[in-house]
Amino acid sequence: MSLKVTRMTEADIDGAIDTIHQAFKGDPYNEWVYDHSKFNPKRNRYSLRLRCLWGISHGLFYVCRSSDSPKVLGTAMWMPPTPPSEPQSWSLYFSSWWLYFNQVYMNLTFGRGGLITKRYWIWKAAQAQAQKELWTSKTGYYFCNIVTVLPEAQGKGVGRALMEEVLREADERGIDCYLESSRDVPNVAIYEKFGFELVREMDCDDEGDKIKLYCMIRKPKEEQP
Numbered sequence: 001m002s003l004k005v006t007r008m009t010e011a012d013i014d015g016a017i018d019t020i021h022q023a024f025k026g027d028p029y030n031e032w033v034y035d036h037s038k039f040n041p042k043r044n045r046y047s048l049r050l051r052c053l054w055g056i057s058h059g060l061f062y063v064c065r066s067s068d069s070p071k072v073l074g075t076a077m078w079m080p081p082t083p084p085s086e087p088q089s090w091s092l093y094f095s096s097w098w099l100y101f102n103q104v105y106m107n108l109t110f111g112r113g114g115l116i117t118k119r120y121w122i123w124k125a126a127q128a129q130a131q132k133e134l135w136t137s138k139t140g141y142y143f144c145n146i147v148t149v150l151p152e153a154q155g156k157g158v159g160r161a162l163m164e165e166v167l168r169e170a171d172e173r174g175i176d177c178y179l180e181s182s183r184d185v186p187n188v189a190i191y192e193k194f195g196f197e198l199v200r201e202m203d204c205d206d207e208g209d210k211i212k213l214y215c216m217i218r219k220p221k222e223e224q225p
């Protein structure tokens with residue numbers, strides 16, 4: 001299968017969301033953060049669409065297809081590195097407000113769609129603490145928020161093709177990469193193949209009902225002489 005990775009466009013968003021919905025079925029974080037009896041797929045699609053629209057302008061959002069089909073097989077959503085010393089750009093500042101107001105509109109229109117907000121904030125706090133401890137590099141980190149591949153296309157190099165698009169850039173610029181995996185098996189082993197190392201576990205504990213996430217960092221590869 002010959003694979004083609006391109007930057008996400010608006011036309012790719014529905015296909016990218018399909019990969020997320022299918023690949024994250026049964027994902028431990030998803031199971032924990034949603035009350036599935038109240039899950040609203042329409043609200044979830046709207047939320048992911050907003051995130052994709054935002055990411056097309058401000059993130060490094062990619063999709064992968066095989067060269068002989070228009071179907072999106074996988075997607076990767078990265079945030080570019082920001083040195084902690086650098087002030088936030090005005091465009092990022094305004095776009096964060098754009099996202100916020102659209103999310104408020106979404107919540108007024110659809111409700112929470114099964115999202116357990118208490119757990120969402122437990123996760124956010126655990127994530128902020130982990131990143132505070134781990135993000136020590138002055139150059140910042142390429143942060144892989146999501147990488148997903150349709151179940152039928154997994155194990156065929158789609159994940160690698162998507163990851164390498166950014167890993168190459170990180171190597172060229174000598175910058176670390178970071179991700180948080182919601183599964184240890186098999187994901188930690190898969191990410192190790194890309195050069196990531198497990199550096200910390202992150203517990204999200206809602207009065208004893210808890211999940212663990214796996215924080216991994218990848219150092220840039222030195223150029224071979």
Ligand SMILES: CC(C)(COP(=O)(O)OP(=O)(O)OC[C@H]1O[C@@H](n2cnc3c(N)ncnc32)[C@H](O)[C@@H]1OP(=O)(O)O)[C@@H](O)C(=O)NCCC(=O)NCCS
Pocket residue numbers: 023024147148149150153154155156157158159160161180181182183186187189190191193
């Ligand atoms: C994790 C995921 C993105 C990987 O994508 P993929 O297309 O299946 O992975 P690839 O086929 O490109 O394989 C990447 C490497 O991992 C290895 N690998 C694949 N499956 C593996 C497994 N079950 N155990 C160990 N290694 C594995 C491959 O051999 C390959 O290594 P190589 O290129 O050195 O041979 C994909 O499986 C997925 O979407 N899973 C479900 C959703 C998910 O968990 N996303 C991540 C949330 S943190």
